[in-house]
Amino acid sequence: MVTKERKAMMVQTTARPEQGRRKSPGVGMPRADVLARLSESDRELLRQWVESPTGYVADASFKRQGVEAELFGVKAEFPDEGVPRFVEATPIVKSEFRNGDLVTLTTAQEGVAFRRLNYARFRCHRILNRARGGRLTKSEAWRLIAWAHRALDARSLIVRLNMPLVLAMAKRTRLVNVDPNEMISEGNMALLRSVEKFDCSRGFKFSTYSCRAILKSFSRVAMRTSRYRQVFPTEFDPAVEQSDFLIRKREDVEEDCVDEIRRILLSNAAGLTDVERTVIEERFSLNEPREAEASRRRTKTLEQVGDIIGVTKERVRQIQNKALDKLKNALMDGYLAA
Known part of the structure; x- marks a missing residue:
């Protein structure tokens, strides 16, 4: 059994409400x-309206005399000649919070809010239509900006008072492998689109219409995620996917160099003195590969080597640098000869 409210919602979602003109060329x-x-x-706001005016949901009451005071409670007047803002309208709700939670608009309050939104946009379009074929005057520009701000307000x-709808729908939805942040983001966008299309004159609440749109947006996220996972069934793991070719190549080169230095030391191809050889062996512990771990623990500091050969650590550094230069030259000669 389809309820009367359900039928109204189906009409709302299948038939777009009458929209105001979306462009006013020649302004x-x-x-x-x-x-x-x-x-x-x-x-920037003025430029957006001149180049791409936002549509509105038309209402027969917009052309009725006195509708402006009925909706906003005040006339559209500028309290300050230096700022393009109208007198502040009468608040729809006294406070947006009650006991720490956002208040819920009644059907009547929602009607006023949506009629304010669309009436302000209607007035913007009327200003643009009158200025078609020429430039906006100062008065027209200021009134256009002021009405645009009323629409934004x-x-x-x-949007602020209906944001909890997105979270409420997200909690009711059980979607597997869907990023909650992406789902909330898509729901917020659906809420914004619903505000643009909702026609309050049909007599049902905005939540009835917007919740349906939000749930549809969640379904789109789930379908998009499913298609993505079909193409990419596993997440990219840099530690697993990244090639270790360069790392292995560098390790092989290092091992070859160490083996060559051991050979040079063993044959004394670099012509090191006994002191220089002692410094190199004690400082870097160039032993056999199987003793590498133990040799790292036996590596000595400059000061410790100085105590062994009876010189200062600065003198040990000088001997070490001279010995390293000899080893480097011997190593290069070996590569060139090869």
């Missing part, structure tokens, strides 16, 4: 001196 930005008096954010209120 130019105001003069440079007018733009110079605006803040950077206001200039209404939209922000609706």
Whole structure:
């Protein structure tokens, strides 16, 4: 048995509400001196509306006399001539929080919020339509910015108070192998799209419409994740996937060099003196490979080697450097000869 509210929701989701015009071609930005008096954010907002106006859900009441005061509680007047902002509208809710939680808008409050949003956009379009074929004047630019800010304020209120819907739907949904952060992000985007399309004149609550859209967005995330895992069944692990060819090659070269130095020391091909050979052997412990681990523990400092041969550690450093130069030359001669 399909309820009356369910039927209304199906109509809402299958039939797009009547949209206002999305473009007003031929409207130019105001003069440079007018733009110079605006803040950077206001200039950007004005440019967005001139280049790509946002659509609105039309309502027959928008053309009725007195609707502005009915929706906002005040007239659209500028309290400060230096700032393009209207007098602050009457708040829809006294406080957005109750006992630490966000309040839930009633159907009547939702209707006011959505009508404010779409009426403000309707007024923006009317200003652009009147200015078509020329530049916006200072008065038109300021009123366009002021109405755009009223639309943003209404939209922000609706989104803030309905954000818990995304978390509530996420908790109800049991999706395996889906990143929760990605799911929440997709749900937030679905909520924003729902705000743009919702028609409050149909008589049911926004949550009825938006929750359906949020759940659909979760399904899209699950399908996208499933397709990704079919292509990439396992996660990329750098430690497993990365080639160790260069590391092994470097280790082989190091081992070859150590073996060659051992051969040079054994045959004294570098012409080291007894003192130089003692310093090299004690400092670097170039023993057989099977004794490498023990030799690392027996490696001595400059001061310890100095105590053995009876000189200062600075003198040991000088002897060591001279011996290393001889070993380097002998090593290079061996490679060139090979």
